Every structure is written in structure tokens, then in C-alpha cells.
Amino acid sequence: RLKREIAEVMAEIDKCEYSESFVFDSKEAERNKGISIGRKKFNMDPKKGIEYLIENNLLAHTPEEIAQFLYKGEGLSKTAIGDYLGERDAFNINVLQAFVKRHEFSDLNLVQALRQFLWSFRLPGEAQKIDRMMEAFATRYCHCNPNVFISTDTCYVLSFAIIMLNTSLHNPNVKDKPALDRFISMNRGINNGGDLPSELLGKLYESIRNEPFKIPEDDGKDLTHTFFNPDREGWLMKLGGRVKTWKRRWFILTDNCLYYFEYTADKEPRGIIPLENLSVRVIDEPRKQNCFELYNPNSRGQKIKACKTDTDGRVVEGKHQSYKICASSIEERDLWINSIMASITRDPFYDIVAVRKKKVTSSTIYSKL
Numbered sequence: 001r002l003k004r005e006i007a008e009v010m011a012e013i014d015k016c017e018y019s020e021s022f023v024f025d026s027k028e029a030e031r032n033k034g035i036s037i038g039r040k041k042f043n044m045d046p047k048k049g050i051e052y053l054i055e056n057n058l059l060a061h062t063p064e065e066i067a068q069f070l071y072k073g074e075g076l077s078k079t080a081i082g083d084y085l086g087e088r089d090a091f092n093i094n095v096l097q098a099f100v101k102r103h104e105f106s107d108l109n110l111v112q113a114l115r116q117f118l119w120s121f122r123l124p125g126e127a128q129k130i131d132r133m134m135e136a137f138a139t140r141y142c143h144c145n146p147n148v149f150i151s152t153d154t155c156y157v158l159s160f161a162i163i164m165l166n167t168s169l170h171n172p173n174v175k176d177k178p179a180l181d182r183f184i185s186m187n188r189g190i191n192n193g194g195d196l197p198s199e200l201l202g203k204l205y206e207s208i209r210n211e212p213f214k215i216p217e218d219d220g221k222d223l224t225h226t227f228f229n230p231d232r233e234g235w236l237m238k239l240g241g242r243v244k245t246w247k248r249r250w251f252i253l254t255d256n257c258l259y260y261f262e263y264t265a266d267k268e269p270r271g272i273i274p275l276e277n278l279s280v281r282v283i284d285e286p287r288k289q290n291c292f293e294l295y296n297p298n299s300r301g302q303k304i305k306a307c308k309t310d311t312d313g314r315v316v317e318g319k320h321q322s323y324k325i326c327a328s329s330i331e332e333r334d335l336w337i338n339s340i341m342a343s344i345t346r347d348p349f350y351d352i353v354a355v356r357k358k359k360v361t362s363s364t365i366y367s368k369l
Contacts, residue, residue, distance in 0.1 A: 029234060029235065029328065029332075032234075032264075033233065033234060034053075034058050035053070035058050036075070036233065036264055037052070038050075038052050038053035038056070038058055038059070039074075039076055040075075042076060042077075042084075043076060043077040043080050044080075046081070046083055047087075049080075050066060053069075063091065063094035063095045063098040064098050066095050066098075067095050067096075067098035067099040067101075067102060068098075068102065070085065070095070070121075071099055071102040071120065073120065074264070078120070078121045078122040078216040079121075079122045079124075079216075081120070081122070082121040082122045082123055082124045082129075082133075083124050083129075085099055085121060085129075085133060086126065086128075086129025086130070086133055087129070088128065088129075088132065093132065096132065096136050097136055099120075100117075100137060100139075101140065103116060103117055103120070103140060104144065105117075105140060105141045105144040105145065106144040106145065107145070108144075108145075109200075109203065109204065109207070110155070110158060110162065110204060111204050111207040112207075113137075113141050113144075114159060114162060114213070115213060115214070117137050118213055119214060119216060121216070122215070122216045134156060134159055134160065135152075135156060137159065138152045138153075138155040138156040138159060139152050141155050141159075142155050150191055150192045151192055153190075153192075154190055154196070157187075157190045158187060158204075161183070161186060161187055161190075163213075165178065165183055165205065165208050166208050166212055166213050169208060170212040180202060180205050183201060184198055184202075184205075230252045230253055230254040231253045231254055231339050231342070231343060232251075232335070232336060233250070233251060233252040233253065234250070234332070234336075235248055235249070235250055235251075235328075236249060236251045236260075236325050236326060236336070237288065237325065237326035237327075238323065238324070238325050238326075239323075239325070239326075241320040242319055246288065246326065249261060249262065250262070250264050251325075251336075252269075253336075253339055253343060256275050256276070256343050256344070256345050257272055257273065257274050257275060258272075258273040258275060258294070258343075259271070259272055259273075268309060269309070270308060270309050271307065271308040271309070271318065272306060272307050272308075273294065273304065273306045273318070273323060274305060274306065275294075275340065275344045275345060276305065277296065277298065277344075277345075277346060278295065278296055278297075278304065278344055279294075279295055279297045279344070280292055280293065280295075280340045280341055280344070281293055281295070281337075282333070282337070283324065285324065285326070288326040290326060290327045290328065290329055290330055290332065290333040291324060291325065291326045291327075291333070292324075292325055292327070292333055292336065292337050293322050293323065293324050293325070294322060294323040294325070294340070295321075295322040295323075296321075302321065303318065303319060303320060303321055304318060304320050304321065304322065304323065305318075306318035306320065306323075
């Protein structure tokens with residue numbers, strides 16, 4: 001009796017822990033979804049994206065919190081980051097200063113610091129925005145390296161000279177490539193009327209000549225419009241096709257297709273499943289709960305028409321005869337099933353061909369018998 005009572009108590013404890021865990025997971029899933037929407041809004045309109053995140057209590061309305069969000073940059077367009085940081089509003093300027101403070105430039109030469117800084121966003125095209133951002137950079141660099149330049153003005157002017165040198169040396173349209181002596185001559189008198197050491201300028205010149213600046217691609221926008229307002233999105237577990245292991249993937253349902261990504265910030269999906277002539281149903285899996293399956297009801301045993309990105313980056317045909325997917329709860333599973341059912345399309349020609357194939361196959365088997 002005592003063993004039975006202990007077992008009942010332990011069962012109640014497990015039930016409570018599962019319930020608390022489910023509530024936590026649901027809140028976390030809802031928060032992640034809100035942040036994902038905020039990122040997409042930011043990529044289309046940085047100001048509105050930040051406003052959405054603040055209004056939904058997903059981001060604190062402080063320069064430090066917003067700067068950290070931009071510095072982390074997960075899923076954000078670096079062009080949009082640059083546009084937001086370059087705005088002249090007092091609050092945006094405070095965010096810019098907080099953003100620059102996230103960079104640690106100590107013991108880096110000026111080219112190394114510029115490489116780090118210019119990779120964290122894409123410089124906007126407006127001169128006034130560039131001026132504010134480079135001014136903030138120069139101030140931060142001199143703070144981290146107090147004994148390199150006499151003033152921030154020196155750092156500011158030399159930073160622009162380095163950016164211009166990068167363009168002159170590596171832009172194929174520039175035929176007249178400046179030599180080291182010309183670079184040194186161009187920067188005479190910028191150190192509060194004095195000259196910078198030729199050895200310092202020589203090292204900076206060689207660094208740029210050997211390796212150009214890497215300019216961030218205009219990322220975040222190519223898939224933004226496709227996935228901006230999906231029918232449904234969230235984390236699910238997917239069973240592998242060739243290797244039967246369960247892996248966590250970020251799924252997006254939109255435009256009658258199911259996309260899945262390894263990470264929410266990925267620019268390209270790992271797989272695309274067109275929801276054409278497919279069906280979806282609840283299934284029981286021995287190792288997982290709350291599972292459902294995408295399958296082709298008319299062509300059992302054949303691979304579903306889909307594609308995936310291979311390990312070497314090539315897009316190849318999918319190898320699944322069905323897709324087995326696991327949700328975090330029964331409610332989440334049913335929501336996904338209903339959304340997928342509403343997105344499935346029917347091609348009558350596909351059904352006609354499937355019926356004909358089935359008929360031909362049956363006839364062949366009958367004739368052999």
C-alpha cells in the first residue's frame with residue numbers, strides 16, 4: 001500500500017511539473033514568435049519594427065537594450081541596422097553610442113577596428129548618417145586606445161582615408177592605384193598639424209592592400225517579403241529521411257508551401273515542401289508524442305515532391321516518402337494540422353496521372369498472375 005501511495009504522489013508531482021513546463025514552453029513559444037515578427041517588421045521599416053517590439057514588451061525602451069538587440073543582429077538586415085543607427089533623432093544617437101560601446105577596440109590597430117565595426121552593419125548612403133557613425137567610431141576607438149592619436153579628429157580623418165584607400169586599391173574601375181608614398185602624403189598634417197609616423201601608416205596601407213574590407217551583403221531582405229506574414233511559424237521536430245533522427249527545425253507555412261530552417265536567422269531554408277496533392281494526419285510514434293505526418297495518399301511508396309539543401313550547399317531533391325513531424329503539445333499539433341490542411345492545393349491532372357499509374361500497375365500484376 002505504501003509503495004502504491006508513493007507511486008501516486010510521484011505521478012501527481014510529474015503531472016504538475018509537466019503542466020508547469022508546458023505553460024513555460026507555450027509562453028516562450030509565443031515570445032519567440034513575437035520577436036520573429038518584430039525582426040521582419042524591422043527589416044522592412046526599422047522604426048516600426050522597434051516600436052512593435054517595445055509595444056509588445058519584447059524589448060525595453062532604452063538605448064542600451066535596443067543597441068544590444070542590433071549588435072546581436074540575429075535575423076536582422078545589416079542595411080536596416082545602418083539606417084536606424086544613422087538617424088539624427090536624439091534617441092537614435094543614444095542608441096548609436098550604446099551600439100558602438102558594444103565593440104571592444106583595445107589593442108587593435110585602426111584597420112582591424114574598422115573591419116570589426118563595418119561588418120556589424122552596412123554603411124548608409126547619406127553623408128550625414130555616415131558622418132555621425134564615423135564620429136561615434138572615432139570617439140570609441142580613442143577611448144579604447146588613448147595613446148594612439150592626439151585627438152578624435154585625427155582618428156576620424158584617417159578612418160575616412162583608409163576607407164577611400166580600400167576603394168582605390170580594390171575597385172576595378174579605379175585605374176590609378178595609389179602607392180604608399182602617396183597615401184602618406186595625403187595624410188600629412190592631420191595629427192593636430194603634425195604628421196603621423198610613417199611606420200604606422202605603412203602598416204595600415206599594407207593591411208588594406210593585402211585584404212580589402214568585407215562589406216556585408218544586403219541580407220535579410222530577400223526572404224523578408226516571402227515570409228513577412230506567414231500562415232503559421234514555429235519550432236517543430238522533424239524526422240530525417242535517410243538518417244532516422246529527430247531534429248529541431250524552424251517551420252514557416254506560407255504561400256501553400258512548408259519551409260523549414262535550421263535557425264531562425266538563416267537566409268535560406270534547409271527544405272521546401274510544396275503542399276500540392278498531399279494529406280496530413282495524426283500518427284503515433286513510439287519515441288515521440290503529438291506527431292503528425294505529411295503524406296501522398298495517391299502514390300504510396302514514392303518520394304514526395306520537395307527539395308532540400310545538401311551538406312555541400314547544393315539544392316537536391318528530397319528523399320522523404322512522408323514527413324513525420326512532432327509538436328510540443330496536442331494543441332500545437334492540431335493548430336499546425338488545421339493550418340496545413342487549409343494550405344493544401346489540388347492539381348486534378350496529378351490525380352488523373354496517379355489513377356492511371358495505379359491502373360497500369362494493377363493490370364501488369366494481374367497479367368503476371
